[in-house]
Amino acid sequence: MKFLCVECDRQMGFAERELPGDGTLAAVFTCPACNRQVAMLTNPMETQLVASLGVKIGGRTLPEQPMELLRSSMAGGRADAFADAPPAGKVHPSWDAAAKERLERVPAFVRGMVQRIYADYAAEQGIAVITPDMMDQARHELGLEGM
């Protein structure tokens, strides 16, 4: 899909994606000429239809994780189904207590994948300690649906 600023006849650029946590999605687009912004708001059914395909509105911001769709969508998974090891050779940042607590609230079935994504983000940004604020920032920038 593309968004066109009718006034300027210019294609609007993707600016950000927000997931308020109620099953809906907001994607913001900006006109490069007049800076006007529009938000595309999808209801839970529309959001789910796209999510079921394992694709991302606005494009992917990080590579698809192994079994990403299954792990983020399946209910009733075994807590110990997966053992996620940090990638070999990479030094990963530490987690402060509040970030750890927040991570513990993520369902065990998907926790390892979420942990890896946040850790990779922090490493790429040169962040030494993962905090809840950093998690919010990553969630916002990476569009981590349901994570």
Added chain:
Amino acid sequence: MKRLRTYHEVTGDDRSDLGSQVAAQHARVGSRLAEVRRVVAVMSGKGGVGKSFVTAGLAEALARAGRATGVLDGDLHGPTAARMLGAVPGCLEVGEDGVSPAIAPGGVRVMSSDLLLAEGAPLRWREPGQFRHVWRGTLESGMLREFLADVRWGVLDVLLVDLPPGTDRLDALVELLPRPPGVVVVTIPSEASFRSVRRALATARDSSVPVLGVIENMAGYRCEGCSAFRPLFQGDAGERLAREAGAPLLARVPFDPRVQGAADAGTLAASADALAGAAQALLSRLEDP
């Protein structure tokens, strides 16, 4: 109102480009399966004919014959093949390049929803509660795709896919694979099974999927008292289906409660013996150019 330019007239990037994202998912399947020589779907139009038993027994027999073998349990809602092979749920290692399959005692690599779901839990999705039927099929196809693309299958001679009863999952599988699989069709001798399984043959034919052979399961039993061989069902569905498909009847496998009990317990020696002939015949078909 001025005329709006169309999608194609607006030439800038489509960052979402959902079509390309889906194409990339399919490309990952092709890339993963580049080291898998043949994918063989085990299917039947009918439930209760013993597809998973046949799949597990074939896999074990193929492994014994020295072939690197994998089993993908495509029966997402009623998975049984993994435990028949003796693969038990445990931590599956996840790396950047995928998820390691479970390794059954006989060396068969296995992936199944049974290894992922909590004991006794049905397959459910975390989705809004209304109109679930709209996307359930899409999610299940996605799960099948991830089983194909995200499992570190490695180099395999044969990847057996145990399909659920019915015919629709074969269509999903064919669309996901870079080239058509072969199909082994399982039936029991009865007329009812013949009618049902015939539909599976038609689906395979419509999808240009070659039928490698037919296996007739529960083809009689041996009386423990007098050792006489007696029929369990009336009919000759196996032979008739093979004739109709123009494919060999790979095996007629008698019902043996001891073999079935051992398979349920994850001990496959007896079922591998029962399916050894079928596995050899299947290999001949696979290696026949």
